[in-house]
Amino acid sequence: MSTPYYQEVTVVGAGTMGNGIAQTFAAAGTKVNLVDVNAEALAKGLATIEKSLGRFVKKEKLTQAQADEVFGRITGHGQLSAAAGSALVVEAVVEKLEVKRAIFAELDSLCGPDAILATNTSSISVTEIAAATSRPDKVIGMHFMNPVPLMKLVEIVRAQETSDETVRVINECSLALGKTPVETDDYPGFVSNRVLMPMINEAVYCLMEGVATADGIDTVMKLGMNHPMGPLALADLIGLDVCLDIMNVLYDGFGDSKYRPCPLLRRMVAAGNLGRKAGKGFYDYQ
Numbered sequence: 001m002s003t004p005y006y007q008e009v010t011v012v013g014a015g016t017m018g019n020g021i022a023q024t025f026a027a028a029g030t031k032v033n034l035v036d037v038n039a040e041a042l043a044k045g046l047a048t049i050e051k052s053l054g055r056f057v058k059k060e061k062l063t064q065a066q067a068d069e070v071f072g073r074i075t076g077h078g079q080l081s082a083a084a085g086s087a088l089v090v091e092a093v094v095e096k097l098e099v100k101r102a103i104f105a106e107l108d109s110l111c112g113p114d115a116i117l118a119t120n121t122s123s124i125s126v127t128e129i130a131a132a133t134s135r136p137d138k139v140i141g142m143h144f145m146n147p148v149p150l151m152k153l154v155e156i157v158r159a160q161e162t163s164d165e166t167v168r169v170i171n172e173c174s175l176a177l178g179k180t181p182v183e184t185d186d187y188p189g190f191v192s193n194r195v196l197m198p199m200i201n202e203a204v205y206c207l208m209e210g211v212a213t214a215d216g217i218d219t220v221m222k223l224g225m226n227h228p229m230g231p232l233a234l235a236d237l238i239g240l241d242v243c244l245d246i247m248n249v250l251y252d253g254f255g256d257s258k259y260r261p262c263p264l265l266r267r268m269v270a271a272g273n274l275g276r277k278a279g280k281g282f283y284d285y286q
């Protein structure tokens with residue numbers, strides 16, 4: 001990759017998405033600063049990257065020397081100030097508007113005037129995040145999918161003030177990462193979650209109303225619709241709390257009753273049955 005926008009990139013947040021994004025940029029030859037306020041999370045993120053690269057070596061998609069080279073391009077940091085010299089910053093911290101707005105305001109004062117600030121948010125309004133900066137034309141959504149090193153899609157979210165030039169750079173950058181970018185407008189859930197989450201929510205309604213068992217619902221969607229995974233198993237993988245949060249974003253954002261979260265989804269979240277990460281969701285994982 002040649003333009004200054006991705007000779008050096010800073011990724012903020014070393015969790016599930018951040019470490020995958022860092023690995024993907026490093027694999028494309030970019031020097032990466034990986035920032036996390038939590039030292040344990042940073043160490044875990046770096047270890048996850050090493051493990052993931054190890055799997056590429058095992059599958060003979062990379063040599064050990066290439067994997068070492070990719071890992072060598074990534075440096076861990078505890079402070080946002082590491083982003084000061086980067087022309088592109090990709091934020092992947094927790095899905096909380098106030099946390100993201102605080103980070104963007106700080107990045108705005110730290111980074112050079114031409115730096116592009118991207119967010120990996122899956123549901124928050126990119127326009128509201130951009131409004132925390134003095135450069136809303138250079139703020140954009142760069143929505144990667146999990147697991148980032150394997151999934152081809154990047155949803156590029158054009159906020160109210162995002163410039164054509166910023167969209168062009170992020171589009172080109174996504175292609176250089178080997179991804180397929182799709183441009184979307186900044187409406188709740190963009191395309192991915194606006195289509196996916198109501199399907200998951202409807203599957204939970206089917207379960208609540210006893211239309212079929214969880215396994216029955218998932219089998220219909222796998223064998224009948226050729227989905228690689230049933231909607232309830234997918235909800236368990238994503239996390240039922242995350243699914244509920246996104247349904248609430250759609251419900252609040254559109255004010256349309258068709259996005260009301262299923263009462264069973266609410267009840268499972270209240271009980272702590274959040275899916276795989278909790279050992280229990282629509283299926284048991286213990």
Ligand SMILES: NC(=O)c1ccc[n+]([C@@H]2O[C@H](COP(=O)([O-])OP(=O)(O)OC[C@H]3O[C@@H](n4cnc5c(N)ncnc54)[C@H](O)[C@@H]3O)[C@@H](O)[C@H]2O)c1
Nearest residue numbers: 013014015016017036037038041092093094095121122146
């Ligand atoms: N998990 C997914 O499948 C998925 C898919 C697409 C998009 N997203 C989006 O990506 C973002 C990150 O999600 P995730 O699943 O990786 O979350 P995560 O909880 O795994 O990781 C978030 C990380 O951010 C760090 N963090 C929190 N505050 C910070 C700060 N002020 N500065 C630096 N680091 C900070 C935390 O320590 C944590 O390590 C969210 O906006 C989410 O909506 C998630």
